Amino acid sequence: MSDQTLSSDTADIAANLAEIQQNIDKACAAVGREPSDVTLICVSKNHDADHVRNALVDGRRVFGENRVQEAAGKWPGLREEFPDVELHLIGPLQTNKLKDAVALFDVIETVDRPKLANALAKHRDATGDCPDLYIQINIGEEPQKAGIALMDADDFITDCITRLKLPIKGLMCIPPVDEEPAPHFALLSKIADRHDLAIRSMGMSSDYKAAIRLGATHIRVGTAIFGSRGY
Ligand SMILES: *Cc1c(COP(=O)(O)O)cnc(C)c1O
Numbered sequence: 001m002s003d004q005t006l007s008s009d010t011a012d013i014a015a016n017l018a019e020i021q022q023n024i025d026k027a028c029a030a031v032g033r034e035p036s037d038v039t040l041i042c043v044s045k046n047h048d049a050d051h052v053r054n055a056l057v058d059g060r061r062v063f064g065e066n067r068v069q070e071a072a073g074k075w076p077g078l079r080e081e082f083p084d085v086e087l088h089l090i091g092p093l094q095t096n097k098l099k100d101a102v103a104l105f106d107v108i109e110t111v112d113r114p115k116l117a118n119a120l121a122k123h124r125d126a127t128g129d130c131p132d133l134y135i136q137i138n139i140g141e142e143p144q145k146a147g148i149a150l151m152d153a154d155d156f157i158t159d160c161i162t163r164l165k166l167p168i169k170g171l172m173c174i175p176p177v178d179e180e181p182a183p184h185f186a187l188l189s190k191i192a193d194r195h196d197l198a199i200r201s202m203g204m205s206s207d208y209k210a211a212i213r214l215g216a217t218h219i220r221v222g223t224a225i226f227g228s229r230g231y
Contacts, residue, residue, distance in 0.1 A: 170199020
């Protein structure tokens, strides 16, 4: 990468982050919330360490990755430069990657089935290690989508908290791409309220403003910060 590219990249990402922060401030003001109550998770999947570093240099410290292996290649090096990073796993976790994920991530947002919850509890009992956890809800009841089914959500949340004593801090969802997201965000907030869970991770590049109006405490934004991932 030439210096030219690097510096225009840096300026672009700083400008994107400034614009997003303004939008966060506005969305909060519209509903009487404090901007400091909304955490921007910079979703760095499919972007290399040099590109991601621009957001770190701009002062951002909370990042999301959706694959354990990709994060394992990218983040140990970046963490040496920026030790106070908080890294969130936002993609599906297979139990055979659990050990690596626990070692690498500060938060796992995608606890979505009893098998994974049990494995996390077992690993915690054996090692004492467990990151903060959010439960992913299949909020749009989509057959192919990850997340605990809506009709099983209340029992699953209760089981994770009371029987397994897992550190469940909140809920996470990804609404169906082709539907109005607002009702889904409202429903996630309602389920979180029911279980006294403070954290609601919802809203991406296209809908984070609506998510904030409906109670998001964590928004996960990739494209609007880093540009297209070139799929
Ligand atoms: C990729 C991804 C995002 C970010 O999506 P953008 O549209 O690029 O902002 C957010 N959440 C999850 C779970 C993702 O996989």
